[in-house]
Amino acid sequence: MSINHKSNITTSAVRAGINNDQHHGAVVAPIHLSSTYSLKGFNEKRQFDYSRTGNPTRAIFADVIADLEQGSVGIVTSTGMAAVHLLCQLLSVDDTVIIPHDCYGGSFRLFTHLAKRGQFKLIVVDQNDQQALDKALAHIPKLVLLESPSNPLLRIVDIEEVTKACHRVGALVAVDNTFLSPALQQPLTLGADIVFHSTTKYINGHSDVVGGVLVTKTAELGATLAWWANCIGITGSAFDSFLALRGLKTLPVRMKQHQENALQVANFLKNHDAIDAIYFPGLPEHKGHDIAKKQQFGYGAMLSFEVKGGVEAVKKLFDNLELFTLAQSLGGVESLISHPSTMTHAGMEIADQLEAGITQSLVRISVGIEDIKDILADLAHGLAQSQQ
């Protein structure tokens, strides 16, 4: 599959924010750090008045992401979780929300804890189980959250089909697109109402920003969410917007290298004696391969696998890696490895982890853009040691 699905995505990303400085013609969009803006006169506001509400640098970043996702309004938040939390502002106490049973641990923690406090009604469901999904939709939810590919098991949901079913009962659909970025998947074009990201990951791509963004299909929904983002004070900073905008310029080029490397890693791991199972949608034997092929423009660079020998073997693997860094997060140019149960998904009870398929032997990797020979050599060494 080619990443250049939309002939202008590489160009749009590179050209992001250029020609925005009317005063000096700065080629790179300037960072506007001012927290406040003068009025022209009594009750005569300019475009911006206060940086929580609106900021020129953040506005450029928001518009560029909205364009890449083919949506109408972009809202930049201080973290990815702030973007998820912003969605909760659409819900009242009597509303029902559906989330996938295997979503990012932080999203799972937020929704389950707010539901426990009575802020809304929550249904957690395996969205690939048609019967369970139909049963959940019979509760007429206000909002349905999708995450495809899911973190950490790379499960794929048919976004178009599930969205149609949700729309039939009047629910809004919000898709977490963090694992792929708009370069590899555009949920709004598949019918979703909202797409969101932790920009901490591929969009910024250099592991030096924590941020988030939401893009809405309609201007009306965008205005509602932008109002709430200002009201609860979760908008992103100008400096982070500047950095993320800089990272975004190389997004399509980075994704190309990321996924080339990931495919080679997956092919190396799938026949390895130290591996019990591998989860990567790019492999034809992956359960969601055909749907991924249909709705994505590439398979991304996240994969997970079960190491033979349980958690002891996992520890030996980690101790013997030199190139891979043991760290949470993903989507940076450097290769990272993590243990979801004790790291990214530690916010989930062990019973919920097991229900979602997250075992103690599960390892997740974010394949970086280092030379593939070095990546494979490191994994080969670590895996051999894991079985000693």
Ligand code: PLP
């Ligand atoms: N969604 C997914 C899929 C994630 O992996 C993460 C973080 O790992 C988030 C949302 C939350 O983003 P942040 O850590 O930027 O708050």
